[in-house]
Amino acid sequence: MISTRGRYALRVMIDIASNQGDGYVPMKDVAARQGLSLKYLEQIIPPLKDHGLIKGIQGKGGGYRLTKKPSEYNIGEILRLTEKDLAPVSCLAEGAPECERRQECKTVKLWEGLEKVTNEYLDSKTLDELL
Amino acid sequence: MISTRGRYALRVMIDIASNQGDGYVPMKDVAARQGLSLKYLEQIIPPLKDHGLIKGIQGKGGGYRLTKKPSEYNIGEILRLTEKDLAPVSCLAEGAPECERRQECKTVKLWEGLEKVTNEYLDSKTLDELL
DNA sequence: ATAATACCTACTATACAAGTAGGTAATAAG
DNA sequence: CTTATTACCTACTTGTATAGTAGGTATTAT
Numbered sequence: 001m002i003s004t005r006g007r008y009a010l011r012v013m014i015d016i017a018s019n020q021g022d023g024y025v026p027m028k029d030v031a032a033r034q035g036l037s038l039k040y041l042e043q044i045i046p047p048l049k050d051h052g053l054i055k056g057i058q059g060k061g062g063g064y065r066l067t068k069k070p071s072e073y074n075i076g077e078i079l080r081l082t083e084k085d086l087a088p089v090s091c092l093a094e095g096a097p098e099c100e101r102r103q104e105c106k107t108v109k110l111w112e113g114l115e116k117v118t119n120e121y122l123d124s125k126t127l128d129e130l131l
Numbered sequence: 132m133i134s135t136r137g138r139y140a141l142r143v144m145i146d147i148a149s150n151q152g153d154g155y156v157p158m159k160d161v162a163a164r165q166g167l168s169l170k171y172l173e174q175i176i177p178p179l180k181d182h183g184l185i186k187g188i189q190g191k192g193g194g195y196r197l198t199k200k201p202s203e204y205n206i207g208e209i210l211r212l213t214e215k216d217l218a219p220v221s222c223l224a225e226g227a228p229e230c231e232r233r234q235e236c237k238t239v240k241l242w243e244g245l246e247k248v249t250n251e252y253l254d255s256k257t258l259d260e261l262l
Numbered sequence: 263a264t265a266a267t268a269c270c271t272a273c274t275a276t277a278c279a280a281g282t283a284g285g286t287a288a289t290a291a292g
Numbered sequence: 293c294t295t296a297t298t299a300c301c302t303a304c305t306t307g308t309a310t311a312g313t314a315g316g317t318a319t320t321a322t
Contacts, residue, residue, distance in 0.1 A: 001132060001216075001218065001219060001220065001221065002219050002220050002242070003309095003310065003311085004310075004311065004312090005310085005311090007220060007238065010238055010241075011237075011238065014237050014238075024267095026266080026267065026268090027267085027268080028266085028267080035232075037311085037312065037313080039312075039313065039314075040311070040312055040313085042268080042269070042270085043270095043311095043312090045268095045269095046269080046270090049268095049269095056267095056268060056269085057267085057268075057319090057320085058266095058267055058268040058269075058318070058319040058320060059265095059266070059267055059268080059318090059319050059320025059321055060264090060265060060266040060267060060319095060320060060321040060322065061266080061267080061320080061321055061322085062266080062267045062268065062319080062320070062321085063267070063268080064268085075241065084309090084310095085132075087132065088132060088133050089132065089133050089138060090132065101166075106142075106145050106261045106262070107138065107141055107142065107145075107261060110141075110206065110256060110261065111133070113252065113256075114249065114252055114253065117248055117249065117252045118245065118248065118249060121244065121245055121248045122245065125241060125244075130237045130238060130241065131237070134278095134279065134280085135279075135280065135281090136279085136280085155298095157297080157298065157299090158298085158299080159297090159298080168280085168281065168282080170281075170282065170283075171280070171281055171282085173299080173300070173301085174280095174281090174301095174302095176299095176300095177300080177301090180299095180300095187298090187299060187300085188288090188289085188298085188299080189287070189288040189289060189297090189298055189299040189300075190287090190288050190289025190290055190296095190297065190298055190299075191288095191289060191290040191291065191295095191296060191297040191298060192289080192290055192291085192297080192298080193288085193289070193290085193297075193298045193299065194298070194299085195299090215278090215279095
């Protein structure tokens with residue numbers, strides 16, 4: 001299940017896209033408009049910045065803006081960066097210990113298929129479709 | 132993310148299908164073969180019985196067996212019964228309070244689409260495909 | 263100099279997942 | 293008809309992750 005981290009990140013991206021104009025959008029304003037905790041958003045945002053999806057500028061008049069056109073973001077990349085893991089089961093999660101039963105496991109292909117289907121769906125949707 | 136409840140339920144169904152022959156399979160044996168806690172499985176199984184997916188018989192020589200052919204079970208129904216909820220976000224979960232932002236929410240259609248995609252995938256797979 | 267912003271790290275409360283525990287009721291076999 | 297074996301039932305426990313709160317520092321426009 002998608003947690004608040006991923007859901008809020010998406011709302012932040014939508015909010016920035018809707019309000020950036022040709023300037024920068026302060027997270028304080030995003031938090032107020034979206035009814036979310038500024039302090040919590042500050043913890044969610046960093047991976048989006050570190051991977052170049054948004055650009056942040058400090059100081060008065062600063063804030064964030066998108067680095068690409070909304071149509072160039074797919075939802076999957078936003079969620080994969082902000083959500084712990086998009087894997088449908090823990091044994092497919094990144095950094096999960098190799099399962100002893102992997103060889104004889106009758107269900108692993110099912111889960112891999114499910115992971116593929118969800119990622120394909122999320123990668124097929126772009127940010128501008130949500131505006 | 133699919134929890135142990137759903138994953139174990141699936142393994143139980145596979146195990147019963149593989150071992151029932153023309154008799155009944157004790158959960159004790161399933162637990163031993165699968166390396167799972169009997170006591171925990173006993174908590175997971177009831178909804179499968181209550182909805183007629185399996186039939187239980189008490190007493191010596193008792194156990195469980197399937198009520199249909201493996202090809203007649205789809206994975207989605209097994210998971211929906213044993214997993215708390217298959218909804219991708221909490222606001223789409225059963226019994227969730229109506230979201231105030233529902234009207235203005237830009238993301239709800241995305242989540243509904245994701246839910247549809249995952250359910251369609253899981254409903255398209257049958258138990259016999261896992262044997 | 264000041265106010266506003268991003269940026270950083272530690273801590274906390276709560277809920278839930280994943281079991282453990284200790285029984286009772288039913289039934290086949292000896 | 294006693295015993296062993298099974299399903300079936302309900303309460304309790306423990307560890308971990310989520311969803312924050314809290315208190316700062318660094319940077320920059322005015």
